Structures are given as structure tokens and as C-alpha cells.
Amino acid sequence: xxxxxxxxxxxxxxxxxxxxxxxxxxxxxxxxxxxxxxxxxxxxxxxxxxxxxxxxxxxxxxxxxxxxxxxxxxxxxxxxxxxxxxxxxxxxxxxxxxxxxxxxxxxxxxxxxxxxxxxxxxxxxxxxxxxxxxxxxxxxxxxxxxxxxxxxxxxxxx
Amino acid sequence: xxxxxxxxxxxxxxxxxxxxxxxxxxxxxxxxxxxxxxxxxxxxxxxxxxxxxxxxxxxxxxxxxxxxxxxxxxxxxxxxxxxxxxxxxxxxxxxxxxxxxxxxxxxxxxxxxxxxxxxxxxxxxxxxxxxxxxxxxxxxxxxxxxxxxxxxxxxxxxxxxxxxxxxxxxxxxxxxxxxxxxxxxxxxxxxxxxxxxxxxxxxxxxxxxxxxxxxxxxxxxxxxxxxxxxxxxxxxxxxxxxxxxxxxxxxxxxxxxxxxxxxxxxxxxxxxxxxxxxxxxxxxxxxxxxxxxxxxxxxxxxxxxxxxxxxxxxxxxxxxxxxxxxxxxxxxxxxxxxxxxxxxxxxxxxxxxxxxxxxxx
Ligand SMILES: Cc1cc2nc3c(=O)[nH]c(=O)nc-3n(C[C@H](O)[C@H](O)[C@H](O)COP(=O)(O)OP(=O)(O)OC[C@H]3O[C@@H](n4cnc5c(N)ncnc54)[C@H](O)[C@@H]3O)c2cc1C
Ligand code: SF4
Ligand code: SF4
Numbered sequence: 001x002x003x004x005x006x007x008x009x010x011x012x013x014x015x016x017x018x019x020x021x022x023x024x025x026x027x028x029x030x031x032x033x034x035x036x037x038x039x040x041x042x043x044x045x046x047x048x049x050x051x052x053x054x055x056x057x058x059x060x061x062x063x064x065x066x067x068x069x070x071x072x073x074x075x076x077x078x079x080x081x082x083x084x085x086x087x088x089x090x091x092x093x094x095x096x097x098x099x100x101x102x103x104x105x106x107x108x109x110x111x112x113x114x115x116x117x118x119x120x121x122x123x124x125x126x127x128x129x130x131x132x133x134x135x136x137x138x139x140x141x142x143x144x145x146x147x148x149x150x151x152x153x154x155x156x157x158x
Numbered sequence: 159x160x161x162x163x164x165x166x167x168x169x170x171x172x173x174x175x176x177x178x179x180x181x182x183x184x185x186x187x188x189x190x191x192x193x194x195x196x197x198x199x200x201x202x203x204x205x206x207x208x209x210x211x212x213x214x215x216x217x218x219x220x221x222x223x224x225x226x227x228x229x230x231x232x233x234x235x236x237x238x239x240x241x242x243x244x245x246x247x248x249x250x251x252x253x254x255x256x257x258x259x260x261x262x263x264x265x266x267x268x269x270x271x272x273x274x275x276x277x278x279x280x281x282x283x284x285x286x287x288x289x290x291x292x293x294x295x296x297x298x299x300x301x302x303x304x305x306x307x308x309x310x311x312x313x314x315x316x317x318x319x320x321x322x323x324x325x326x327x328x329x330x331x332x333x334x335x336x337x338x339x340x341x342x343x344x345x346x347x348x349x350x351x352x353x354x355x356x357x358x359x360x361x362x363x364x365x366x367x368x369x370x371x372x373x374x375x376x377x378x379x380x381x382x383x384x385x386x387x388x389x390x391x392x393x394x395x396x397x398x399x400x401x402x403x404x405x406x407x408x409x410x411x412x413x414x415x416x417x418x419x420x421x422x423x424x425x426x427x428x429x430x431x432x433x434x435x436x437x438x439x440x441x442x443x444x445x446x447x448x449x450x451x452x453x454x455x456x457x458x459x460x461x462x463x464x465x466x467x468x469x470x471x472x473x474x475x476x477x478x479x480x481x482x483x484x485x486x487x488x489x490x491x492x493x494x495x496x497x498x499x500x501x502x503x504x505x506x507x508x509x510x511x512x513x514x515x516x517x518x519x
Pocket of ligand 2: 027044046047048065066067069070073083
């Protein structure tokens with residue numbers, strides 16, 4: 001149970017994805033608990049995320065409005081948002097990353113699941129860090145398609 | 159004796175916010191802070207904050223401190239700041255005794271805001287005084303203010319937000335976090351913080367505590383034990399974890415000593431962390447024109463500490479004859495903000511505590 005492990009079930013994870021496999025990049029908001037927080041909603045330039053007046057509500061996303069721009073990814077203090085889509089049999093992710101060293105573009109790192117286990121290879125496509133991201137890096141990674149609902153972060157292969 | 163209008167003790171988010179509103183209203187303000195830098199706990203919070211825009215959500219704590227300090231710059235002529243100055247006494251005649259640079263002196267104020275924050279609770283187990291055993295807040299200070307890591311392999315005790323966040327920051331500093339132990343059956347802090355740790359490979363053990371520490375001159379390993387429903391050790395479930403540092407993060411308790419010394423009415427509320435001052439909806443204590451705000455009135459978060467500080471600053475200014483131009487508007491805004499922050503499930507404990515203390519919500 002997520003309450004004592006910190007790990008969501010596959011069902012919970014899937015409930016945060018669009019019903020159909022996303023062809024265009026969409027924000028996957030893994031925020032499962034009512035907490036007093038709303039930067040995801042206030043930072044979305046397309047009003048795709050709603051929390052409402054009660055700041056404790058769980059964010060809801062309108063996938064039709066989400067352009068996959070990524071603003072919410074670095075605005076979320078919980079690092080709970082990733083952007084995902086599937087293209088040419090590959091799953092493409094944009095993830096927040098706050099560890100050193102940073103990966104080099106073109107290198108292969110470990111792909112890691114929500115339990116912290118290495119599950120696949122992850123090809124680093126880009127590493128973005130600027131004033132807006134405020135010292136959080138946004139890393140674009142490609143992993144095999146079957147890990148769409150499993151992949152969550154990368155780890156340095158030592 | 160030096161005479162002042164408003165003295166604010168403590169320059170954390172609560173004290174700095176109180177100063178801003180009081181200055182805005184036209185008061186002359188003195189801030190007394192025992193540390194060398196202003197910002198209180200914020201000075202070591204390198205992570206992005208929760209909350210809403212009004213409380214600088216998504217900004218890192220260290221940067222919130224800079225924002226709060228910058229906001230005071232417009233009022234330099236009416237603002238006095240004593241740093242590395244500890245208030246060691248507070249008396250019924252509004253006299254504060256201060257210790258700074260090997261000297262003691264006295265200030266007398268017309269009004270006082272106590273914003274001293276909190277200190278960390280300790281945990282009782284065998285050998286808990288071995289070098290290598292720290293409070294989590296102390297570790298955060300060592301790492302993020304002074305660039306010193308506490309060890310190479312750490313175990314964290316306590317899964318509240320502080321335990322979770324400090325664990326994450328230990329990993330950022332290159333330290334291995336071997337495990338996080340939690341006595342309760344559920345994770346105490348926000349699940350998003352827990353998820354960040356788990357994906358970095360940190361196991362979280364609930365219903366588990368530390369029973370004993372081992373080491374010759376310094377911590378070498380700990381013995382953990384499973385707990386039953388009544389938080390009693392389950393014999394035979396002991397396990398050894400090798401580690402050279404142990405961080406204890408089992409809660410905070412208000413730094414109430416100055417208020418207690420002035421014999422302000424106090425009440426013990428476990429949900430709020432311990433002994434807190436009784437206060438009116440205007441954050442005034444039983445001593446007229448003495449206000450309290452932030453963690454010293456109950457352990458909460460930086461966001462609520464800032465709003466409470468603003469209320470205290472607003473009321474202190476009014477009571478000294480400097481009613482803020484936008485008093486009515488601001489009072490409503492601040493009180494609504496507080497209510498909004500506390501209304502969700504994570505505010506249950508706070509609401510219960512405030513109710514027990516006899517406060518309106
Ligand atoms: C150890 C610790 C770690 C925390 N970690 C987090 C976190 O990771 N994330 C988060 O959101 N919140 C965290 N918090 C909570 C958040 O930082 C606090 O809720 C918030 O800082 C409270 O603000 P405050 O102004 O009431 O107190 P503080 O920020 O504690 O400020 C109190 C100030 O008063 C000064 N002071 C105290 N006594 C005296 C005296 N006698 N004379 C002069 N000065 C005095 C202190 O030096 C300090 O600067 C933490 C709190 C603590 C105590
Ligand atoms: S990716 Fe962009 S458009 Fe989509 S929810 Fe996030 S901020 Fe809004
Ligand atoms: S910003 Fe992140 S943690 Fe905060 S409500 Fe949105 S998704 Fe949840």
C-alpha cells in the first residue's frame with residue numbers, strides 16, 4: 001500500500017495516464033494524497049490542471065488541454081510529474097532530476113521503477129537546466145515501450 | 159535601559175513576516191536573532207516548498223528567506239536588527255535581557271512578538287549519545303549551511319516531512335541512506351516526498367524503530383526492532399544495520415521558554431508539539447501586547463508561520479496606534495489563507511490541537 005511503502009499500485013499509476021496510450025506528450029501527475037499544495041495548477045500556461053479553491057484537493061488534468069510543455073514538471077515541489085508519450089515503439093519521458101552527476105546526452109543510463117529497481121536501459125536525449133527550472137534538471141529519456149507504466153527515473157550506471 | 163516600540167524575537171519566516179507588515183503599517187521595529195544570518199529554518203531548506211503562490215510555493219526555502227529579507231530593505235530607517243544576539247530573559251514589565259558578544263544588556267518594548275520557532279525532540283534508546291547520532295535538523299544545518307556530511311552511510315528514524323526531506327538531501331550530498339525507519343504503520347510525511355526516496359533506492363520500514371546503537375568511539379551499527387500495535391518491541395525481530403550516522407527526526411517541540419518565563423498562560427497540546435501559549439484570534443497571548451506566531455505556537459509549516467507572523471505584525475501595529483491602511487482587507491485575507499492551508503486531511507492534527515487549546519478555527 002502506498003501509505004506504508006510510498007509505492008503506488010499499477011492500477012493507481014494507470015489511473016493517472018490517459019485511457020489510451022499517449023501519442024502526444026502528456027503530463028502524468030502522480031499526486032495521490034490531499035496536501036496543501038498547488039503550484040502545478042497555477043504554473044500551467046494552458047489551464048490544464050485544476051485544484052480549485054481548496055488547495056488540498058488532488059490535482060485533476062484535462063488531457064485535451066495539456067500540450068506537454070513541461071512547465072508543471074519543474075514547478076512541482078514533490079517531483080511528482082513526468083511527461084510521457086509513445087513514439088516509434090519507444091516510450092519518451094521528460095523527468096525532473098536533482099542529483100549529481102548529470103547524464104551526458106547520448107549516454108545510456110539505468111532506467112529505474114517506482115520501487116527503486118533497475119528495469120531497463122535509458123537513452124539520454126537531452127538535459128535542460130535554466131532559470132525557469134530553478135536548479136531542477138529536466139531530462140528527456142527514451143526507454144522501450146513496454147516500460148511506459150513502470151519507468152520513473154534514471155540512475156548513473158557507475 | 160534601551161526603549162523600543164516593537165521587538166520581534168526570532169527572524170524565521172514568522173518573525174520576518176511580522177516585521178514586514180508592522181513596518182508597512184508605520185511602526186518602528188527591532189528584530190533580535192541569535193543566529194548570524196536571518197531566515198530561521200529557511201536558511202537550510204534547499205528544496206522547493208509546498209503551499210500556494212502567496213506563500214512562495216515552488217520556491218526553494220533558501221530563496222524564500224532572501225525574498226523575506228529583501229522585502230524589509232525599503233524600511234531600513236525604521237528597522238533595527240541585532241544578529242548573533244540571544245534573548246535569554248523576558249519579564250512582566252516588557253523587559254528583555256539579551257546576550258550578544260559576551261555582553262548582557264536590556265531592552266524594554268511596548269510590544270513583543272515571540273517567533274522563536276522550535277527545537278528537535280530526542281528518542282530514548284541504548285547508547286543514544288554515541289558520536290554519529292544526530293537530530294535531522296542538525297544534519298540539515300551541517301550539510302546545507304556548512305557543507306559537512308554527517309557520515310558515509312546513514313539511517314534515518316522518522317518518516318515525517320523533515321525525515322523524508324533530509325534523507326533526500328543526504329542523497330543529494332552523496333551520502334548513502336541505508337534505510338528509513340518509522341514506528342507508526344503509515345508514512346507520516348507527504349507521499350510525494352516518500353516516493354522520491356523510494357525510487358532512489360531507499361527502503362522504508364514502517365512499524366520499526368531503533369533499539370540500540372553500537373560503537374566503540376563512534377557509531378558503527380544499530381539494532382532495529384519491529385513494533386506491535388501498542389508500539390512495544392516484538393522480541394526476535396531484531397536486525398542489525400551497519401551505519402556511521404543515525405539521524406533522529408521524531409518531531410519538534412515549541413521553544414516556549416521565554417513565554418513561560420514571563421508567566422504567560424500556557425497549555426500542553428501534544429498535537430501541536432508540546433507547551434504552547436494560549437492566544438486570541440489576533441495571536442495575542444495572555445500578556446497584553448505580547449504576541450506569538452509560527453512554530454512556537456504549535457508545530458506547523460513555514461507557510462502557516464508566515465501568515466501567522468503577518469497577523470501578529472498587523473495586530474501589534476494596530477495596538478500601538480498604527481492601524482494598517484488596509485487593516486480590514488488584510489485581516490480577512492490572512493485569516494482566510496490560514497484556514498485554507500489547514501482545511502485538508504494533513505491539517506487534521508493541527509485543527510484538533512487548536513480546538514483542544516480552545517481556539518476558534
Ligand atoms: C529542524 C527543523 C527542520 C525543518 N525542516 C523543514 C523542511 O524541510 N520543510 C519545511 O517546509 N519545513 C521545515 N521545517 C518547518 C519550517 O521550517 C518551520 O515551520 C518554520 O521555519 C517555522 O518558522 P518560525 O519562524 O516559526 O521558526 P524558525 O524558522 O525556527 O525561526 C525561529 C528563529 O528564532 C530564533 N530564535 C529562537 N530563540 C531565540 C532567542 N531566544 N533569541 C533570539 N533568537 C531566537 C532562531 O535562531 C530562529 O532563527 C523545519 C523545522 C525545523 C525546526
Ligand atoms: S505539461 Fe504544460 S500544458 Fe501539460 S499540464 Fe503541464 S504545464 Fe500544463
Ligand atoms: S505541485 Fe506537485 S505535489 Fe503539489 S499538488 Fe501539484 S502535483 Fe501535487
